[in-house]
Amino acid sequence: MSDPSTRYAQALLDGAKGPASAATALFDQGRDLVKLLATEDDLRRFLESPAFGRDEKRELLAAVGARCGYEPALLNLCGALVDNHRIGLLASVLHRAERLWRRRQGIAELEVSVARPLSEGEESDLRRALAACFGKTAEARFTVDPAVLEGLVVKKDSVCYDASLRNHIRLLRDRLLDVKGR
Numbered sequence: 189m190s191d192p193s194t195r196y197a198q199a200l201l202d203g204a205k206g207p208a209s210a211a212t213a214l215f216d217q218g219r220d221l222v223k224l225l226a227t228e229d230d231l232r233r234f235l236e237s238p239a240f241g242r243d244e245k246r247e248l249l250a251a252v253g254a255r256c257g258y259e260p261a262l263l264n265l266c267g268a269l270v271d272n273h274r275i276g277l278l279a280s281v282l283h284r285a286e287r288l289w290r291r292r293q294g295i296a297e298l299e300v301s302v303a304r305p306l307s308e309g310e311e312s313d314l315r316r317a318l319a320a321c322f323g324k325t326a327e328a329r330f331t332v333d334p335a336v337l338e339g340l341v342v343k344k345d346s347v348c349y350d351a352s353l354r355n356h357i358r359l360l361r362d363r364l365l366d367v368k369g370r
Contacts, residue, residue: 193277196265197285201292204261211289214259218282221258221266225278235266235275245270294324299343303336303352318342 204214225232235245246267253263269275290297298318318326337353
């Protein structure tokens with residue numbers, strides 16, 4: 189059986205049509221709503237409580253949505269989550285939906301670890317090289333990790349491409365130990 193967050197995320201994307209800017213706005217509004225639920229305990233408790241009916245909860249969602257200018261697709265998602273007593277999944281559903289949307293748009297999300305901070309020119313060159321490598325738009329998030337020593341480590345989804353000096357040293361050590369053990 190598939191994860192409920194994934195099913196809701198796919199339903200949100202199927203119901204939210206329009207340009208990329210509309211999707212970006214939807215995800216921004218979703219993050220805003222998640223923050224609102226995290227800070228407004230009374231609102232969250234009301235939506236989670238079995239003491240209040242579905243219609244009351246939907247009316248409150250509509251009022252909050254109108255006041256904050258939320259997209260109908262986001263309010264429909266919240267309504268479905270409330271109806272199924274799963275409003276606590278909202279953040280997870282939105283995160284999953286954004287990742288699915290990026291994948292559908294051909295955007296590669298990359299985590300890049302480097303040994304030292306890169307200059308703007310180096311970072312720009314590396315972004316172009318990564319985009320050429322993955323054949324799509326590459327959105328890279330750079331972090332500095334001195335343990336890399338030199339080179340870089342790129343993570344895409346669950347795959348790790350390790351072109352670091354640290355990895356080359358590890359491979360050399362393993363080969364030497366293998367030869368010594370023969």
